[in-house]
Amino acid sequence: MKDGTIVSVNGLQKTYRGGWLRSSHVHALSGVTLNADAGQVFGLLGPNGAGKTTLIKILLGVIRSSGGTASLFGLPAGSAAARRRVGYLPESLRVDRHHTARTALKYYGRLSGLDGTTIRRRSDELLELVGLAGRDREPVRQFSKGMLQRLGLAQALMHDPDLLVLDEPTDGLDPVGRSEVRQVIERLRDAGKTILMNSHILHEVELVCTHLAIMAKGRVLASGPINNLSGPGIEVSQSAMTIHMEIELERSKLETLQEQLQPMMSTDSAWQLVRSKESNDLWRVQLDCDEQADVDASVDVVRSLDGSIVTLQPHRHTLEHTFMRLVQQAGSPGRDAGPTP
Numbered sequence: 147m148k149d150g151t152i153v154s155v156n157g158l159q160k161t162y163r164g165g166w167l168r169s170s171h172v173h174a175l176s177g178v179t180l181n182a183d184a185g186q187v188f189g190l191l192g193p194n195g196a197g198k199t200t201l202i203k204i205l206l207g208v209i210r211s212s213g214g215t216a217s218l219f220g221l222p223a224g225s226a227a228a229r230r231r232v233g234y235l236p237e238s239l240r241v242d243r244h245h246t247a248r249t250a251l252k253y254y255g256r257l258s259g260l261d262g263t264t265i266r267r268r269s270d271e272l273l274e275l276v277g278l279a280g281r282d283r284e285p286v287r288q289f290s291k292g293m294l295q296r297l298g299l300a301q302a303l304m305h306d307p308d309l310l311v312l313d314e315p316t317d318g319l320d321p322v323g324r325s326e327v328r329q330v331i332e333r334l335r336d337a338g339k340t341i342l343m344n345s346h347i348l349h350e351v352e353l354v355c356t357h358l359a360i361m362a363k364g365r366v367l368a369s370g371p372i373n374n375l376s377g378p379g380i381e382v383s384q385s386a387m388t389i390h391m392e393i394e395l396e397r398s399k400l401e402t403l404q405e406q407l408q409p410m411m412s413t414d415s416a417w418q419l420v421r422s423k424e425s426n427d428l429w430r431v432q433l434d435c436d437e438q439a440d441v442d443a444s445v446d447v448v449r450s451l452d453g454s455i456v457t458l459q460p461h462r463h464t465l466e467h468t469f470m471r472l473v474q475q476a477g478s479p480g481r482d483a484g485p486t487p
């Protein structure tokens with residue numbers, strides 16, 4: 147493990163056994179490997195059932211893995227020493243209705259073993275950070291979901307943890323609440339806090355995360371800096387583009403053109419006849435290009451065959467495009483049934 151690595155997960159496996167006579171099993175994690183370093187906001191992004199919560203539960207020591215290793219700060223995940231250095235915000239934090247924001251923070255501060263002076267100082271700082279400074283004496287039963295979630299963030303930060311773990315931090319919030327929670331996370335990111343967060347909201351991940359692992363079916367499909375993901379056997383650089391091109395070409399030259407453009411074709415069905423006239427046809431074609439040089443080369447090929455480029459529209463790949471492609475390739479969740487070996 148290199149210096150500065152906060153989360154280190156290697157070949158992690160988790161099989162849930164259940165059903166009648168515990169005969170069916172679900173491979174929730176099938177060899178997950180990832181690392182998150184200090185100062186990163188690391189997102190776990192994946193569809194329902196991808197294994198994100200299972201991974202977080204193993205890191206927090208709530209459940210045990212079935213194989214592989216997981217460590218936090220170089221300490222075994224789930225050990226008391228590792229847990230002391232983590233702040234956790236569950237998907238929906240329950241705070242007793244009689245509390246105010248301030249008394250709730252006092253309660254959580256005491257649970258973390260903080261003294262009265264530290265609790266007062268941290269509460270002042272954190273209420274300010276999460277935008278609840280003027281509302282700290284109101285009962286939390288009057289709080290909106292967004293305010294409760296911001297109080298939850300303050301709670302998770304009371305003991306100044308080295309890692310903050312957030313489980314779907316904006317799930318179930320309205321757009322205003324989402325944006326307010328996001329702003330707090332952005333402030334923490336800009337202050338250099340290390341955060342591991344679990345989400346299935348692409349837009350949110352794109353806005354707040356510096357690094358990302360896309361998960362599906364208990365596996366990591368791609369991971370790395372948000373604009374430059376990589377994965378086993380796949381090229382998912384976000385600098386890649388899809389080109390939509392309409393080409394007018396002499397019918398007799400079509401085969402040659404198809405052969406020459408074949409290496410860049412995104413799908414076999416990407417050739418679409420738009421219109422025929424005399425000996426010429428207008429074709430619509432879709433190409434995947436890794437860089438501008440590929441676009442230029444495609445144009446050169448068309449021109450060398452005396453084809454006319456009628457329209458040319460480059461679409462830079464978004465995270466959504468990458469995510470959808472990877473998840474579709476991965477298929478459905480890793481469930482199987484039958485006798486346990």
Ligand SMILES: Nc1ncnc2c1ncn2[C@@H]1O[C@H](COP(=O)(O)OP(=O)(O)OP(=O)(O)O)[C@@H](O)[C@H]1O
Binds near residue numbers: 197
């Ligand atoms: N306690 C359990 N017993 C049996 N199967 C479980 C258990 N917990 C989770 N699973 C299964 O493990 C797989 C991964 O679930 P997990 O909750 O980790 O996914 P997730 O990515 O967090 O999904 P979501 O976004 O829906 O929370 C799913 O197929 C789920 O049904």
